Amino acid sequence: MGAAAAMSENTALIKTNVLSGLTVALALVPEAVAFALVAQVSPLTGLYAAFIVSLITSVFGGRPGMISGAAGSLAVVMVALVARHGVEYLFATVVVMGVFQMLFAAARLGKLIRMVPHPVMLGFVNGLAIVIFLAQLGQLKSPGPDGALHWMTGAPLFTMIGLIALTMAIIYLLPRLTKAIPSPLAAILIVAGLVEFFGLQTKTVGDMGSIGGGLPSFHIPSVPINFDTLQVIVPYALILAIIGLTESLLTLNLIDEMTDTRGRPNRECMAQGAANVVTGFFGGMGGCALIGQSMINVNNGALRRLSGIVASLALLSFILFASEWIERIPLAALIGVMFVVAEKTFEWGSLRVLRKVPRADALIIVGVTVVTVLTDLAVAVVLGVVIAALVFAWEQAKRMHASASVNEQGWKVYDLEGALFFASAASFQALFQPKTDPQDVIIDFAHATVKDHSAIVAIDTLAERYRQEGKRLHLRHLSPDCRELLDRAGDSVEVNLLEDPRYHVADDKLA
Secondary structure (H helix, E strand, C coil), rough: CHHHHHHHHHHHHHHHHHHHHHHHHHHHHHHHHHHHHHHHCCCHHHHHHHHHHHHHHHHHCCCCCCCECHHHHHHHHHHHHHHCCCCCHHHHHHHHHHHHHHHHHHHCCCCHHHHCCCCHHHHHHHHHHHHHHHHHHHHHEEEEEEEEECCHHHHHHHHHHHHHHHHHHHHHHHHHHHCCCHHHHHHHHHHHHHHHHHHHCCCHHHHHCCCCCCCCCCCCCCCCCCCCHHHHHHHHHHHHHHHHHHHHHHHHHHHHHHHCCCCCCCHHHHHHHHHHHHHHHCCCCCEEEEHHHHHHHCCCCCHHHHHHHHHHHHHHHHHHHHHHHHHHHHHHHHHHHHHHHHHHHHCCCHHHCCCCCCCHHHHHHHHHHHHHHHHCCCHHHHHHHHHHHHHHHHHHHHEEEEEEEEECCCCCCEEEEEEEECCCCHHHHCCCCCCCCCCCCEEEEEEEEEEEHHHHHHHHHHHHHHCCCCCEEECCCCCCHHHHCCCCCHHHCCCCCCCCCCCCCCCCCHH
């Protein structure tokens, strides 16, 4: 009975992952084509990237269930390179981008993503949800007589809106009736069938460009191998590598939180890098993790590698065998799917907590969201982390204080508490009164830590102030690092090998 139940459960998991993979593959098509057009390359360049990057990261990556492919955040950087130097330089840049990412993994720096504060994560998620939503609105435009894109009007617009609404309604309501098939896949099939049956005139995937083609072939980028070429591609490759890994690792972190599981960031970095090296040699535009398609997978309950493998192989089969059918899918159905993804991705609860959390956290959430929408993810995350770090430093600085007492010898004793570093150095100086203190003063660091060079300078400066007043300063319970670094205060340190703490001070003199 137990074996039968386990087999039934495995069968259900396989079905869930296969059907979800098919849904993801359909959602990958228009975005891969759209991002290719943004980067001013052919649709197949985007589709090949989606197939290769998705397949390699699904098999070897550190986060089963996460979907990768051609990404808009990378396309907006690539467009300048393609416009100035051509697509061959793009392929070479993608290869170097992958090498950078593999070096990042070899240095085991993927763990740094765990240091991204929660408010930054909320801002990242909300910003990307808005970006996903806004990206779909561009499909509601069509070329006018002047060749420029204009908003649709009249019957075409109302038809699109109606089909989008129908798609969203099916996605939300179908799970109440059955979960035998992922509701996004069912919605796409139903809406596509209705459009065919009634002969409705509406935009389809084929309107974005043909997706038909053959297998991607090995191709060494045709660029001169010299220093001038490196000067062109290395800056772009480094920027793309950072943006790609930032988006991938933040998406990994988000899925970890949603599923209460733990991915492997360094393994994901290595897989992303290998995938980009390969796609650069096979005519693809490179890629990274896609939060929209990953959310489709997670919401469908597909957390196995199988779902990503199925998605990539299905995408390849679309290119090879089913391009005519896929090109007839209404864009409205895929837009409706992505609208639901955007709605489910946005952390609506963050709006309620904005008034309850500290102002600094609220500022970070809103700031990262806005910057993600207006510029790009990497800038937003760096800004959020910097603000969070400064807020943390300020809060730690405010905790620096000392309790004063007089011992039996008549010496004044300052029991110091807190972390002494660049942000608390000024408040540390203000704790003492060299002019009015007695002849001998003890500063006890038993409950304090000295963190950096600014702290060492602050102690030296304080010792000099007491020396100028003709008074003796006694420094107790400092680490060996502090004793080695102190100059003017060095002879004030009292050594107690049994009680003195041992910690390291961040200072170049010890490097």
